[in-house]
Amino acid sequence: MxxxxxxxxxxxxxxxxxxxxxxxxxxxxxxxxxxxxxxxxxxxxxxxxxxxxxxxxxxxxxxxxxxxxxxxxxxxxxxxxxxxxxxxxxxxxxxxxxxxxxxxxxxxxxxxxxxxxxxxxxxxxxxxxxxxxxxxxxxxxxxxxxxxxxxxxxxxxxxxxxxxxxxxxxxxxxxxxxxxxxxxxxxxxxxxxxxxxxxxxxxxxxxxxxxxxxxxxxxxxxxxxxxxxxxxxxxxxxxxxxxxxxxxxxxxxRPRAIQPQILTxxxxxxxxxxxxxxxxxxxVFPALYLIIETLKRIHNVGTVSSALLSSTINTVILAAIATLLTVFLGLIIAWVVRQPRFKYGKSMVRLGSLGYAIPGSVLAIGLLSPLVLIDSAISHIMEVFFSFPPQLYIMGSIAGLVIAYCIRFMAMGIGSVESGYARIPLSLDNAAQTLGYSPTQIFRKIHFPLLKPALGAAALLVFVDAMKELSATLLLRPLNFETLSTWLYAEAARGTYEEGAIAALLIVLVGLLPVIFLARTQFKNTY
Known part of the structure; x- marks a missing residue:
């Protein structure tokens, strides 16, 4: 993929x-x-x-x-x-x-x-x-x-x-x-x-x-x-x-870490x-600016435009679908790689993580031809068997964006789930097998409960990055489909900064969630 x-x-x-x-x-x-x-x-x-x-x-x-x-x-x-x-x-x-x-x-x-x-x-x-x-x-x-x-x-x-x-x-x-x-x-x-x-x-x-x-x-x-x-x-x-x-x-x-020097x-x-x-x-400066411009807009107009509300709903739905699919695929890849009999685990992980290194615009260009071919095949099948008129089922919907998001953010899903699996020793799997548990039961009763924090972290990171993604969204979005990022891009291009400030503030507020998560995990035990 x-x-x-x-x-x-x-x-x-x-x-x-x-x-x-x-x-x-x-x-x-x-x-x-x-x-x-x-x-x-x-x-x-x-x-x-x-x-x-x-x-x-x-x-x-x-x-x-x-x-x-x-x-x-x-x-x-x-x-x-x-x-x-x-x-x-x-x-x-x-x-x-x-x-x-x-x-x-x-x-x-x-x-x-x-x-x-x-x-x-x-x-x-x-x-x-x-x-x-x-x-x-x-x-x-x-x-x-x-x-x-x-x-x-x-x-x-x-x-x-x-x-x-x-x-x-x-x-x-x-x-x-x-x-x-x-x-x-x-x-x-x-x-x-x-x-x-x-x-x-x-x-x-x-x-x-x-x-x-x-x-x-x-x-x-x-x-x-x-x-x-x-x-x-x-x-x-x-x-x-x-x-x-x-x-x-x-x-x-390191028997002991470097002790900080006290400054006075x-x-x-x-x-x-x-x-x-x-x-x-x-x-601080950008956040204050967005808050002030948003308050100005609400004070002058009184309500948020329906187009912005529609863009917000589109963004949440698109990011949620991409998050569910990305985390699910990342879980499958991490589970397969965990199996000792699978010889090509590292190569599979590296291939799955390669998408994050590809810029969104390059990924969009590369996806266009494969998605058009798939669209043509689906349209032909639907026309022959169900007499549906020809149409674009992937490029004409958000499916193309979901695929692009999954490829681009797969590294986050795989990395988070792998870090969760690293804390589950294989001895637990072996003990469960000796008790007669099937692989499905092992995953459902042992792996999944222990992986919930890692899956939550993966979902959070993918959801926020999907909400912020602009390059691939600009190039692959269907007609008359706006997200918060494309709304902001269009408003900035027109010079209407007060309109775009609300969309920008919403993106920043959602973007604070992984920052808080990182701060809690990285600096929890810092002196």
């Missing part, structure tokens, strides 16, 4: 019309590719610095508000990149609140006298995506810092290293695998983005795919552009795997400022 869209994409790109290839190479690919690579490099630097710095600050130092800050640094995960861009376009507008406050403090009265650089730029895109995606690095690196042995640091100190030298020469190199994992996840999310890039006027490969397909109705050109994205994805995964090969050197035994005075004040800055810029 995961390989089908990739093979379809390759075939479509190779057998497509090459008459436009010269135009793509001359006008589209160079700009889109250079913008994409520049964006990826900039985001990697920002998320690496902010995520690693935040992880070290909360791991190595103790200061007021630290316990709250540890989980608050995860809050930007609830704000998708396109919502972050949507909010900051208005916040940083020359007539917006931030520039207005700055001009008032500096004594200027008009935007003509003082204005910040335009947010619609490459620097603005890097800034916004970095704020939204740094928690990927923060989470993985902080776990690595907390697992490092205090004995190693003390040994370095006895050899004459200062705390700064110990961090640069010892701790940071040992954390490189975790940094690479976090950065790779952030870069994959950057590649998947279409809303923030288009809002900010950056022509990336993802935006070019959407333009080639939707605007110019050129599917083969979109597939050929998508090949470049697949190459970049492959390189990101390769670099991440290469860095993780050295992770075993960081997993040393001006050092504590600086730690509080630098620690909370990413949270304020990455969550």
């Amino acid at each position: 995961v390989l089908a869209p990739i093979l379809s994409l390759l075939i479509l790109a190779i057998t497509g019309n090459f008459d436009h290839w010269h135009n793509l190479l001359q006008y589209v690919i160079p700009t889109a590719l250079s913008n994409t690579l520049l964006l990826l490099i900039g985001v990697a630097i920002v998320v690496g610095l902010v995520g690693t710095g935040s992880a070290w600050l909360t791991s190595a130092y103790h200061f007021p508000t630290r316990k709250v800050l540890m989980w608050a640094l995860l809050l930007p995960l609830a704000v998708p990149t396109y919502i972050m861009a949507f909010a900051y376009l208005d916040l940083l507008h020359p007539l917006g609140p931030i520039q207005g406050v700055i001009r008032e403090l500096l004594g200027y009265s008009s935007p003509r006298e003082f204005r910040l650089p335009d947010i619609r730029s490459m620097v603005g895109a890097i800034f916004i995506m970095g704020l939204a995606l740094y928690p990927y690095v923060y989470l993985s690196v902080r776990v690595m810092f907390m697992s490092q042995s205090a004995n190693l640091v003390e040994a370095a100190r006895t050899l004459g290293c200062t705390p700064r030298q110990a961090f640069i020469r010892l701790i940071l190199p040992m954390a490189r695998p975790a940094i690479a994992v976090g950065i790779s996840l952030a870069l994959l999310e950057t590649l998947n983005d279409i809303g923030a890039s288009e809002f900010l006027g950056i022509q990336t490969l993802t935006v070019s795919i959407y333009t080639a397909w939707v605007t110019r109705s050129n599917l083969s050109a979109a597939a050929q552009i998508a090949i470049f994205m697949l190459f970049i994805v492959t390189m990101i995964i390769y670099v991440e795997r290469l860095s993780r090969q050295r992770q075993r050197y960081a997993n040393t035994q 005075g001006w050092k504590a004040i600086l730690a509080i400022i630098f620690g909370w800055l990413p949270v304020i810029a990455g969550f």
Whole structure:
């Protein structure tokens, strides 16, 4: 199921019309590719610095508000990149609140006298995506810092290293695998983005795919552009795997963890400022903006539009169906892989997890041809046996979106269920078999009750990500079908920010659920 869209994409790109290839190479690919690579490099630097710095600050130092800050640094995960861009376009507008406050403090009265650089730029895109995606690095690196042995640091100190030298020469190199994992996840999310890039006027490969397909109705050109994205994805995964090969050197035994140094005075004040800055810029400002704009809209109009309510219902139904199917398939795969007699378990898991690495726009292009063929076969069968008129049963309904969501988010379902199965020893299965239990009874009476927390976590993660997904939804949705993400995209394109603020706020509120779950699981026993 995961390989089908990739093979379809390759075939479509190779057998497509090459008459436009010269135009793509001359006008589209160079700009889109250079913008994409520049964006990826900039985001990697920002998320690496902010995520690693935040992880070290909360791991190595103790200061007021630290316990709250540890989980608050995860809050930007609830704000998708396109919502972050949507909010900051208005916040940083020359007539917006931030520039207005700055001009008032500096004594200027008009935007003509003082204005910040335009947010619609490459620097603005890097800034916004970095704020939204740094928690990927923060989470993985902080776990690595907390697992490092205090004995190693003390040994370095006895050899004459200062705390700064110990961090640069010892701790940071040992954390490189975790940094690479976090950065790779952030870069994959950057590649998947279409809303923030288009809002900010950056022509990336993802935006070019959407333009080639939707605007110019050129599917083969979109597939050929998508090949470049697949190459970049492959390189990101390769670099991440290469860095993780050295992770075993960081997993040393630790009789005791590194004890945080207590900060007081001006050092504590600086730690509080630098620690909370990413949270304020990455969550507090966008969330407050969305709340204020939503209240304005409700106060001025009094009611929420019926179209927005319809989009909300569509989003919930679509995400719920995709969640049930994804978790069910993930449970089946994890159960099959658990069986000792199954030889190809790891390969099956890797194939099932591959979909998350494929950007939504690339996945949508690859799914189009297989889904059209299946639609044609179903339509022919229904016409011959039941005399139904020809129609699109998959592409004309939400079935195509459900399939795309299942492929893209299968990794979450498999990973969560596998983590649950890891806590169920095979000895329980063997004992149940000796008592005459069948495999079905073992699953129903032993596995399922013990897997409920893992299944709940998988359902939560898949449901929230399905609600936020924009790229695949834009390209595969049926006619006259809107979700909260596509509603927000359309409102932002029209410049009606108050209308889109309600949809954005609903997405952010739902996105807070996995953040709360992560905070409870990751920092439950943190000192």
